[in-house]
Amino acid sequence: MNATSAIIHGAVYGTIICVVILTGIAVAIWFERKFAGRMQSRLGPTMTGPVGLLQPFADVVKLLQKEDIVPRDADRGLFDLAPPLAAIASLGAAAVVPWSPKIIAADLDVGVVFVLAIGGLMVVPTFMAGWASNNKFALIGAMRAVAQSVSYGVPLVLATMVPVVLAGSLSVSGIVGWQAQHHWFALWPIIPGLPAFLLYYLAMLAESNRIPFDIPEAESELVAGITTEYTGAKFTLFYMAEYVHTMVGSAVASALFFGGWDGPFRPGLHWMVLKTLLIFASVYWVRWSLVRFRSDQLMALCWKRLTPIGLGLVFVAAAFVQFWPGGAR
Amino acid sequence: MEMSARVERAVMTMNEPQVVTVQYQSAVRGNVDPHLSIRHYDPEADMMLLHFGPQHPSTHGVFRMDLHLDGEIVVKATPYVGYLHRAVEKLCEKLSYVQQTPIVDKNDYVAPMTNEQALNMAFEKLLNVEVPRRARWMRTLFAELQRIASHLLALGTFSIDLGGALGGGSTLFIHTFRERELILDLFEEVTGMRFHYNTHTIGGQRHDLPAGFDKKVHAALDIIESRIPEYAKMTVDNAIFKDRTVGVGVLDGKLALELGITGPILRASGVDHDLRRDAPYSAYDELVPRVRVETAGDCYARTRVRFDEVTDSIALCRKAIDGMPEGPINGYKPIRQPTMAKATSGQVYVGIETPRGELGTFVVAGGDTPTSPHRLKIRSPSLHALAAIPYIMPGATVSDAVAILGSLDPIMGEVDR
Numbered sequence: 001m002n003a004t005s006a007i008i009h010g011a012v013y014g015t016i017i018c019v020v021i022l023t024g025i026a027v028a029i030w031f032e033r034k035f036a037g038r039m040q041s042r043l044g045p046t047m048t049g050p051v052g053l054l055q056p057f058a059d060v061v062k063l064l065q066k067e068d069i070v071p072r073d074a075d076r077g078l079f080d081l082a083p084p085l086a087a088i089a090s091l092g093a094a095a096v097v098p099w100s101p102k103i104i105a106a107d108l109d110v111g112v113v114f115v116l117a118i119g120g121l122m123v124v125p126t127f128m129a130g131w132a133s134n135n136k137f138a139l140i141g142a143m144r145a146v147a148q149s150v151s152y153g154v155p156l157v158l159a160t161m162v163p164v165v166l167a168g169s170l171s172v173s174g175i176v177g178w179q180a181q182h183h184w185f186a187l188w189p190i191i192p193g194l195p196a197f198l199l200y201y202l203a204m205l206a207e208s209n210r211i212p213f214d215i216p217e218a219e220s221e222l223v224a225g226i227t228t229e230y231t232g233a234k235f236t237l238f239y240m241a242e243y244v245h246t247m248v249g250s251a252v253a254s255a256l257f258f259g260g261w262d263g264p265f266r267p268g269l270h271w272m273v274l275k276t277l278l279i280f281a282s283v284y285w286v287r288w289s290l291v292r293f294r295s296d297q298l299m300a301l302c303w304k305r306l307t308p309i310g311l312g313l314v315f316v317a318a319a320f321v322q323f324w325p326g327g328a329r
Numbered sequence: 330m331e332m333s334a335r336v337e338r339a340v341m342t343m344n345e346p347q348v349v350t351v352q353y354q355s356a357v358r359g360n361v362d363p364h365l366s367i368r369h370y371d372p373e374a375d376m377m378l379l380h381f382g383p384q385h386p387s388t389h390g391v392f393r394m395d396l397h398l399d400g401e402i403v404v405k406a407t408p409y410v411g412y413l414h415r416a417v418e419k420l421c422e423k424l425s426y427v428q429q430t431p432i433v434d435k436n437d438y439v440a441p442m443t444n445e446q447a448l449n450m451a452f453e454k455l456l457n458v459e460v461p462r463r464a465r466w467m468r469t470l471f472a473e474l475q476r477i478a479s480h481l482l483a484l485g486t487f488s489i490d491l492g493g494a495l496g497g498g499s500t501l502f503i504h505t506f507r508e509r510e511l512i513l514d515l516f517e518e519v520t521g522m523r524f525h526y527n528t529h530t531i532g533g534q535r536h537d538l539p540a541g542f543d544k545k546v547h548a549a550l551d552i553i554e555s556r557i558p559e560y561a562k563m564t565v566d567n568a569i570f571k572d573r574t575v576g577v578g579v580l581d582g583k584l585a586l587e588l589g590i591t592g593p594i595l596r597a598s599g600v601d602h603d604l605r606r607d608a609p610y611s612a613y614d615e616l617v618p619r620v621r622v623e624t625a626g627d628c629y630a631r632t633r634v635r636f637d638e639v640t641d642s643i644a645l646c647r648k649a650i651d652g653m654p655e656g657p658i659n660g661y662k663p664i665r666q667p668t669m670a671k672a673t674s675g676q677v678y679v680g681i682e683t684p685r686g687e688l689g690t691f692v693v694a695g696g697d698t699p700t701s702p703h704r705l706k707i708r709s710p711s712l713h714a715l716a717a718i719p720y721i722m723p724g725a726t727v728s729d730a731v732a733i734l735g736s737l738d739p740i741m742g743e744v745d746r
Contacts, residue, residue, distance in 0.1 A: 040503040136379050140401060140727060211496040212569055220387045220490050220498070221731045288500050291492030291569055294728040295401065 010095070013105040017094055025243045026056040028277075032284050039288045063239075066232035071134055074229065078132035083230065083237035086125035090245040092118040097251045098173040100261045100268035111172035112160055115252055116153070119207060122245060123149035126216065126226055129238070133229040141225030144295050145209070145216035151302040152206035152213075158310025159200035162192045163256045165317040172252070176260035184259040189324070192317040197257040199310055201279075204249040206298070208242060211287040215295050250279035376404055379727075383412045387490050387731045390741030394718065396730060403730055406722035408715050413745040418705050425700040426452050426531060426670040434525040436707065437743035439482050442475040442516070443683035444743075445529035447707075450610065451679040451690035452531045455672050456661075462612075463656040464533035469612040470546075470649040471516070471528075472681075473642040477553065478512040479684035480635045480642075481505040483738040484564060487632060490735035491573050501563045508556055511549040518542065531670055532661025538653070546650045550643050557640060565629070565636050574629035578721045578733035581626060588720075589713040592686025593638065594737060597623045597630035604682035616648055628736035635684075635738070671699040685738060686710030707746055711739040 030045065030053055037044025045052025070079060096111035098104040108114050123146055130142020163185045164170055167178040179185060185193040206213035217225035227238050254260060254275035261268025293301070382393035391412035397405040417436060421429050433448045434441040446468055453460060460468075485502035492498025513523045519536050520526040528535045564570050580590075582598040595602055603620040605613045621637045623630035662669065672694035680689035689708030696703040714737040722730055 036500075040500050041507060042503065136377060140379075140398075143401070211492065214496070215728070218728070220492070221728050223385060287496050289563070290497040291488060291567070291573060292496065292728075293569060294573060294726060296726065297572055 010106050013103065014095060017097075017099070017103075017105050018091055021091065021094055021244060021247060022240070025240060025247060026060075027053075028243060028247060028280060029056040029059070031281070035281065035284050036288045039285075060236060063236040064233055068232045068234065069229070071229050073134045075132035075134065078128045079229075080234070082125040082129040082132060083234040083241075085128070086122065086241040087237045087244070089118055089121040089125060090241040090248065092121075093248045093252065094244075096172050097248065097255060098176050098260055099251075099272050101173075101177075103269060104173055107173050108171065110170045112164055112170050112175070112256075115172065116157055116160060119156075119245070119249070120149070120153050122207070122241075125241075129230070130216075130226040133226070135228050137222045137224075138226050138228045141216045141218070141222045141228070144218075145226060147295065148206055148209075148213065148216060148298060151299055152203045152306075155199055155302060155306040155310045156203035156207060158307070158314055159196045159203060160252075160256060161310075161314045162196035162317045165314065165321060166192070168321075172255050172260075176255050176262065179259040180262035184257065184262070186257040189317075189320050192313045192320060193257065195309065196313050196317075197253065199306060199313065200253055200257065201282075202306065204246070204253065205283065205286065206302070208245040208249055210246060210283055212290045212292045213298060214292055215298060218292065246283055247276070247280055250283065251276045253279050381730070387734065388741075389486065389734070389739055392715070392734075392739065392741055392744070394722075394730070394734075396722075396727070398727065401726045401728075403722050403725050403727065406718050406730065408718045410712065410715065410741075410744050413741045415746065417746040418707060421705040422696055422702060425667045425698075426456075426672075426702070427664055427667045429705075430529060431525060431527040433707070434527060435742060436709065436746055437683065437685065437688070437711070437740050438524065439740050440475045440479040440684050441525055442471045442529075443681065443688060445526065446472060446611070447679060447681045447683070447688045447690050449529040449531055450681065451677055451692050452670065453661075454677040454679055455675055455692055455694055456531060456670060458532040459660045460533050460611075461657045461660045462654050464658045464660070465611045466616075466649055466653050467534050467538065467658065468529070469616055470646060470653070471519075472611070472683075473646045473649065474512050474515060474546075476642045476684045477639050477646070478509045480639045481509045481553075483635055483684075484560065484632070485509075487732075487735040487738070488564060490731045491570065497563070501560065504556070505560065508553045511552060515542075515546060515549055518545065530659065530661070530664060533657070533659030535659075535664075537658050543650045543653070546646065550646055554640070554643050561636070565633055571629060573728075573732055574632060574736070575625075575627060577628045577729050578725060578736060579625070579627045580717055580721050584720060585626075585717065588716045590686065590710075590717060591713065592682065592684070592710050593634040594631055594714055594717075595686065596621060597634045598626035599624040604680060604687055608680075610679075610681055612649070616645055616652075618642075618645055628732050631736040631738075668698075668700040672702075673699045680708070683710065685714070685740065685743070688743075709743040709746065711737075711741075711743045715739050715744060 033055060034044040034052070045055035048054040048058045070076060093115045095105040096108050096114050098107070126145040126149070127142045130138040130145065163175050166185055166189070167175040169175055169178060186197045187193065209216050217227065219225070222228070227235055230238060251272070254272065258275050261272040263271030377398040379396040379398055380393065381396050382388040383391040393409040393412065395407040395409070396403050417432060420432060424432065429448060430445050433444045436444050482505065485505035488498040488501040490498070516526060517523050518539055519542070520528040580594065580598050582595070582600045585595050585598045586600060591602065599622060601620060601622045603618065605618045606620055619641045621634050621641065623634055674695050676691070676693040678689055678691045680687045687708065687710055691706040691708065692702045693704040694702055717737065718734070722733055725733060
């Protein structure tokens with residue numbers, strides 16, 4: 001593939017994947033509302049469209065109609081730049097996710113590193129938003145977000161290193177292909193595999209600011225945290241970025257630990273979407289069941305528990321590859 | 330460990346002389362309170378002044394705290410009340426004794442039944458009116474049902490404070506509201522109203538229990554009792570919930586007594602005090618309640634006391650409805666006009682145990698007309714609970730500040746009146 005065709009391939013697939021993911025987010029928001037409604041013995045949206053399916057679109061229209069308020073003492077440039085940057089950073093990781101053997105925007109050799117790097121970039125718009133708002137609640141939220149994202153980046157990297165070591169590849173599609181040929185890492189070897197998935201899952205919740213790790217937003221403490229001063233379209237971008245981040249995180253989890261598009265009877269795309277949505281739904285299950293941690297407890301959990309566990313898992317994975325008969329690739 | 334070291338530094342900074350720029354107003358009257366001695370923070374002390382409220386999701390209404398923060402640790406907290414003041418006590422001086430019941434319903438809008446009860450008991454004492462036995466049993470039943478409803482709401486809002494309106498907290502909140510709804514339905518059945526009942530009058534009750542009410546009470550109580558293990562799993566037995574509440578906002582029993590704190594907060598601090606048992610009123614001499622006492626004095630103990638009181642109140646309600654005596658429900662002349670109750674002299678104080686503590690009513694008779702009091706003062710438990718904030722909040726984080734405020738369970742309508 002020469003450079004020109006690679007660019008065209010990336011542009012076409014990238015556009016398609018962005019559009020599909022953003023539409024998927026709308027459906028996911030509807031799903032979450034229904035799901036949360038059932039958990040709370042209520043119905044969720046019912047009035048907009050059949051079974052409330054148009055509710056997310058109504059929300060977006062409502063948000064876009066709102067006045068775009070910028071605080072007088074805000075840092076205007078940073079304030080305006082933060083929301084689109086958040087959307088870009090969260091969508092960027094979707095580029096290397098293989099939705100099927102063929103559907104992948106950019107099949108990078110270092111796909112896993114790319115996902116981690118661009119996911120780690122999310123902290124920049126978050127802090128920009130908190131700083132530029134010139135609001136004390138937003139500043140505390142940004143402070144918490146930086147501490148949390150930087151800390152939880154470590155167990156996240158360690159968890160993703162387990163499939164990398166087991167498959168011997170840094171390419172996401174390479175790891176999925178290896179699992180399709182052999183076995184899913186969440187099932188075998190079960191000792192570094194399944195704990196590594198759980199570790200990844202917790203770190204993903206923290207990176208995408210989901211309960212019980214949503215302390216940067218913490219609306220009962222910090223009003224709305226970093227998004228306190230944002231309204232209208234800019235708030236919509238933050239709101240969307242959060243969902244995209246969770247969705248892409250779930251997709252990466254299903255690719256790294258559950259064999260991605262691998263599965264019988266149905267095309268690979270179906271399996272990939274199904275696995276992603278199951279992980280995505282479990283995020284909501286957790287979200288609507290638990291209360292949140294305090295920030296110092298969050299740090300203690302990360303550095304005292306998850307990081308040592310992650311180091312141990314990488315070590316076990318390496319030992320498995322080296323010494324288990326048939327464990328080596 | 331790291332956190333406690335940091336707090337020590339912050340508090341030391343606060344006590345350095347150059348920080349104290351202006352003394353608190355109370356110093357003029359000669360009683361300097363060390364916890365309230367800073368009015369403006371010193372910029373060099375590197376503290377942030379955060380106005381927490383009155384428009385804030387977790388202040389349970391319109392309440393404001395000025396938090397001085399070092400990083401995220403509260404160095405000093407100053408509560409401000411008065412945003413919901415409606416001059417109820419002044420209004421009561423203008424209205425006749427009969428007209429005041431629906432006004433005080435709006436004070437503690439989470440437990441209106443006990444508000445009415447406190448007011449009318451004071452008037453009965455002033456006018457020397459005997460309340461028939463059935464009416465006293467009905468008052469006890471309503472008070473205990475109201476206690477269940479109020480504690481359920483307290484549990485739900487506390488979970489929202491801990492878990493957020495868009496998360497696990499709101500799940501529990503809506504579940505407790507679902508059960509609270511059952512009790513409101515019962516009250517609606519009796520009085521025709523869901524919140525502001527106006528059912529207590531001088532000398533007894535306005536509305537008798539409808540036919541088949543006991544079956545409905547039992548059905549509702551059975552449902553609530555069956556859901557209690559579910560709440561326990563989500564709150565008092567939940568690991569994250571315990572992490573957030575155990576050891577947070579510890580209130581010493583002696584300090585609580587000095588501040589005039591009563592009710593579940595006092596009992597959670599190890600003081601065995603409950604007016605229902607210690608100074609029985611209505612039918613509590615016959616239906617003796619079990620008094621729960623915890624010794625820790627932290628947010629968890631306060632939640633635990635309320636949680637256990639729900640179970641106790643269910644048992645008490647069952648006894649009350651099963652043993653409900655027959656007879657008249659009002660021992661005073663029937664209400665024909667608002668000016669029918671008259672008192673020219675005398676002053677009385679009556680305190681009862683509401684879900685939040687001792688709700689007292691002090692009445693001085695002999696106003697402009699004999700039909701209305703000269704002065705009426707309501708002693709509300711929530712106001713005293715908020716007085717603990719400057720003492721128990723320093724050293725906590727912002728997250729803890731929200732938890733502490735939630736565990737005090739203040740109702741601003743009652744605080745400001």
